[in-house]
Amino acid sequence: MVDTLTREQVMAHRIAAQGLHRDRPLDALFSLGLQDSGPTARLALAARTDGETDPLARGLADGWTHRGAPHHHPPAERNAIAAAAHPFDDADAGARLHWSGPEQRRVGIPAREAVDRAADALVAVVTEPMTKGAASGGVTKLLPDALLRDCRPCGCVHVNEQLFRLSAFPVGVGLDPTGRTLLLTPPPAGWSRPVDGDAGRAARLVLDYLRVLGPAGPREVADFVGTSAAAFAPAWEAALPGLVEVDVEVGDAAQRSSTRDRRRAWLPADDLDAALGAPEPDLVRFLPPWDPMLQARDRPLLAPDEALRKDLYKxxxxxxxxxxxxxxxxxxxxxxxxxxxxxxxxxxxxxxxDFRARLDEEAERVAAARGLRLAGTTGV
Structure with missing residues (x-):
């Protein structure tokens, strides 16, 4: 028999699994990755911990992973994440690069080979910390014209941006965001370039996503990774033996009826009891843009109100x-x-x-995480 989770149970489970009660280690969240966009990572940590809100002070490593966006990950898992982030075949690589069929034919180089060529060039060029522009210029000189693009904003020809980003982390090239200018960093000491990615290694991305944003289905996981559900199907199939299927009731409590919409979704099997018994989320939190909670791809479940959803995702x-x-x-x-x-x-x-009293305490945390003093809140 398939268990059924209400939308409220799903929200409660995600809140607990992501540490928003401030009562558990954030290992699962860090394994998935904290997106690093402006103060997002600091504010995401402020919402989840009473401790350090600087991800680098916590020892996390920064690099381009999911969708080519910068994320913080645990250094000890860097090699495994690098292998998982490496496209496992041409279909997966083409989807992550956003190459259409005509584009792939125009390039004339298999998509996964293109990623590997750019990765080889990055290893050769990034031997010391350097700016993105310097690294891009060096890589551009080593690649065939088919992998270069005319860039109108900078008025020059250089390596395709998404190809550049997706090729970095699989070979250990990271990011240093601490200065005024973002720097690319060479592979850490003792780094061994991971073996080529395959569907089995990419299956960890399925488990990482479902542990903090489940229950969900293959389309949501693939979208988070930045590929297509069809291209990512081998990774999903590799992860499936460790998952359990559930029914998720989509509507909120006010819409409940005998015909309430349901959808199939999956969780890691050892997370089912936690989802069914998730604690009531009696809390107030300021979630920054690109917070892990907002990274869920089933946005109508997260925010059923269409106007609110449009405002959240501009x-x-x-x-x-x-x-x-x-x-x-x-x-x-x-x-x-x-x-x-x-x-x-x-x-x-x-x-x-009682919202105001709880709100003020959280607002103070936001200000502190940004190194500022709270002047007040408006709108309530």
Whole structure:
């Protein structure tokens, strides 16, 4: 018999699994990766811990992984993540590079070979910390014209941007975001280039995603990784023996009926009991844009209100999400002036009477994580 989880149970499970109760280690979250976009990683940690909010001070390593975006990962898992991040065949590589069929034919080089060629060039060029521009220029000189692109913003020809990003982490090239200019860093001492990625190694991405953003299906995992469900199917199949299928009721409590929509989804088998018995999320948190909670690809489940969902997921300039008692109840934006920070809130539902007291404490955490002093909140 397949167990059924309500939408409220799914939200409660994700909140607990991601450490938003501040009561557990963040190992699973770090394994998936913390996206590093502006202050996102610091604020994501402030929402989950009373301790250090600097991911680098916690010893995490930074590099381009999922979708070519920068993420922080545990150094001890770097080699395994690098192998998982390496496209395992041409279909997977082409999907991660966003190459259409005509584009692949125009290039004339198999997509996975293209990634390997760019990776070889990066290893040859990045022998010391250097700017992205310098690394890109060096790699461009080593690649065939088919892998280069005209770049209008910089007015030159250089290596395809997504190819450049996806080729770095599989060979140990990381990022140093601590200075005024982002630097690419050579492989760490003792690094051994991982064997070619394969579907079995990529299966860890399925488990990493489902541990903190499950239950979900193959389409959601593939979208998070930055590939297509069809191309990523071998990795999903490799992970499937360790998963358990559940039914997820999509609508919220106010919409419950005998015809309530359900969808198939999966969890790691050893997480099922935790999902069925997830604690009630009696908490308030400021989630930054690109927070792990907001990275879930089943966005209608996360935010059923369409207007709120559109506001949360803009093309540019996303706001943060205000999480209260298991629901996203609005958005927030920071406004810094000198050393002071004001948080502008836009709730979309009536808030509980005790919300203000809990809100103020969390707002102080946001300011502290940004090294600023809280001037106040507006909108509530």
């Amino acid at each position: 093309i540019i300039g996303n706001p943060g999400a205000l999480l209260a008692d298991g629901e996203i109840v609005g958005t927030w934006r920071p406004k810094a002036s000198g050393k002071k920070l004001t948080l502008d809130l836009a709730p979309v539902v009536p808030l509980a009477p």
